[in-house]
Amino acid sequence: MLIVKKFGGSSVANKERIYNVARRCVEEYKNGNQVVVVLSAMGDTTDDLLDLAATISAKPSKRELDMLMSTGEQISVSLCAMAIQELGVAAISLNAFQVAMHTSRDYGNARLKKIDTERIKAELDAKKIVLVTGFQGINRYDDVTTLGRGGSDTTAVALAAALHADACEIYTDVDGVYTCDPRIVPEAQKLDEITYDDMLDLATLGAQVLHNRSVGMAKKYGVELVVRSSLSDAPGTVVREVLKVEKRMISGVAVDKSPARISLIGLHDAPGIAFRVFNVLAAEGISVDIILQSVGRDGTKDISFTVDRKDLDASIKVLEENLSKLTAERIECEENVAKVSVVGAGMMTNPGVASKMFEALYNEGINIKMISTSEVRITVLVDQDNADAAARAVHNAFVAQD
Numbered sequence: 493m494l495i496v497k498k499f500g501g502s503s504v505a506n507k508e509r510i511y512n513v514a515r516r517c518v519e520e521y522k523n524g525n526q527v528v529v530v531l532s533a534m535g536d537t538t539d540d541l542l543d544l545a546a547t548i549s550a551k552p553s554k555r556e557l558d559m560l561m562s563t564g565e566q567i568s569v570s571l572c573a574m575a576i577q578e579l580g581v582a583a584i585s586l587n588a589f590q591v592a593m594h595t596s597r598d599y600g601n602a603r604l605k606k607i608d609t610e611r612i613k614a615e616l617d618a619k620k621i622v623l624v625t626g627f628q629g630i631n632r633y634d635d636v637t638t639l640g641r642g643g644s645d646t647t648a649v650a651l652a653a654a655l656h657a658d659a660c661e662i663y664t665d666v667d668g669v670y671t672c673d674p675r676i677v678p679e680a681q682k683l684d685e686i687t688y689d690d691m692l693d694l695a696t697l698g699a700q701v702l703h704n705r706s707v708g709m710a711k712k713y714g715v716e717l718v719v720r721s722s723l724s725d726a727p728g729t730v731v732r733e734v735l736k737v738e739k740r741m742i743s744g745v746a747v748d749k750s751p752a753r754i755s756l757i758g759l760h761d762a763p764g765i766a767f768r769v770f771n772v773l774a775a776e777g778i779s780v781d782i783i784l785q786s787v788g789r790d791g792t793k794d795i796s797f798t799v800d801r802k803d804l805d806a807s808i809k810v811l812e813e814n815l816s817k818l819t820a821e822r823i824e825c826e827e828n829v830a831k832v833s834v835v836g837a838g839m840m841t842n843p844g845v846a847s848k849m850f851e852a853l854y855n856e857g858i859n860i861k862m863i864s865t866s867e868v869r870i871t872v873l874v875d876q877d878n879a880d881a882a883a884r885a886v887h888n889a890f891v892a893q894d
């Protein structure tokens with residue numbers, strides 16, 4: 493069998509953990525399998541590199557940031573290859589350039605487009621364990637790109653698809669996908685299986701256990717994923733299309749502490765104003781999430797929306813520059829907010845989900861700042877200080893009772 497194994501940052505955080513990964517890979521190899529290993533940077537290395545860049549420049553070039561961040565993964569693959577060699581098995585580390593992992597142009601958030609498999613296959617044929625840097629690629633200018641935070645999962649799935657691997661295993665610091673982040677809700681339940689769609693919703697709404705693009709890619713190419721612990725032999729959670737078990741109404745609760753809210757107050761209540769606002773942001777490449785427009789009164793209206801906190805300064809700057817064109821009286825913003833979402837395909841056929849969620853929040857005295865819904869989820873924006881309590885209350889109302 494050809495097996496792709498991905499280990500996250502905490503699983504390679506120090507020498508002992510690297511040897512643990514090396515031993516797991518050697519065991520798989522000695523069972524007669526071909527093993528391709530994708531690694532993240534050790535521990536908090538990527539954050540540390542970003543902090544380092546911040547000491548040099550307040551607004552570093554995205555190209556140089558990618559060049560810098562990509563070094564983290566090179567450290568872990570080379571060290572782990574050495575550990576495997578110490579254990580007596582041939583191993584080779586490859587970076588994105590050596591494999592040739594081709595991506596789109598965008599620095600910091602590139603999309604994998606094509607992977608050359610010749611080099612990896614040749615190394616596997618030479619009976620080596622192959623270690624590949626996660627999270628990075630090269631673009632058409634032969635520059636290093638990165639895939640967005642948490643992107644090593646996507647590297648693993650893309651490799652599994654390109655190599656037609658028999659298994660793709662994502663090893664992390666929890667033993668599977670839970671109904672909510674077990675660090676926030678200790679009574680969260682581990683799922684044996686979850687569909688691609690439910691996992692995609694959870695990941696997109698903040699469950700960082702899998703990079704959301706990795707789930708979309710797994711669905712597209714039919715790659716079955718197993719999420720499991722690098723420190724135990726617990727079976728983990730399978731992410732795939734068809735579930736044997738009957739579907740739950742709610743698959744889980746997700747928390748996202750990254751948004752910021754912006755409100756434009758006193759806009760003219762006229763056609764084209766919303767277009768102008770979001771056009772100005774789109775031109776800067778800023779994505780907007782929850783949008784709320786008030787009912788017009790006395791010829792004016794307000795529009796509120798959320799952006800990723802890292803885009804807040806750029807958003808305010810461009811909105812301020814265009815304040816009169818947008819007809820806004822003033823801009824307000826709030827940084828300490830969080831999104832809490834309840835997710836599940838079963839919601840479509842069950843009335844009363846929203847009222848149950850809002851009741852649970854009311855019982856905890858938590859104020860809702862914004863609401864957004866789709867057929868398969870309800871998201872509320874709350875104060876960041878209330879996010880964990882909100883997640884516990886909502887989880888308790890749905891999952892614990894399910």
Ligand code: ADP
Binds near residue numbers: 663665668698
């Ligand atoms: P890695 O470094 O292995 O990629 P991450 O930190 O990216 O690990 O993802 C694992 C973390 O995801 C867990 O430690 C957990 O706190 C968090 N998490 C968030 N939502 C969930 C969930 N629904 N199930 C399991 N873990 C979750």
Ligand code: ASP
Binds near residue numbers: 532626640641
């Ligand atoms: N090292 C990168 C990050 O911290 C990629 C990853 O861990 O998946 O975001």
Ligand code: MG
Binds near residue numbers: 500700703
């Ligand atoms: Mg991760």
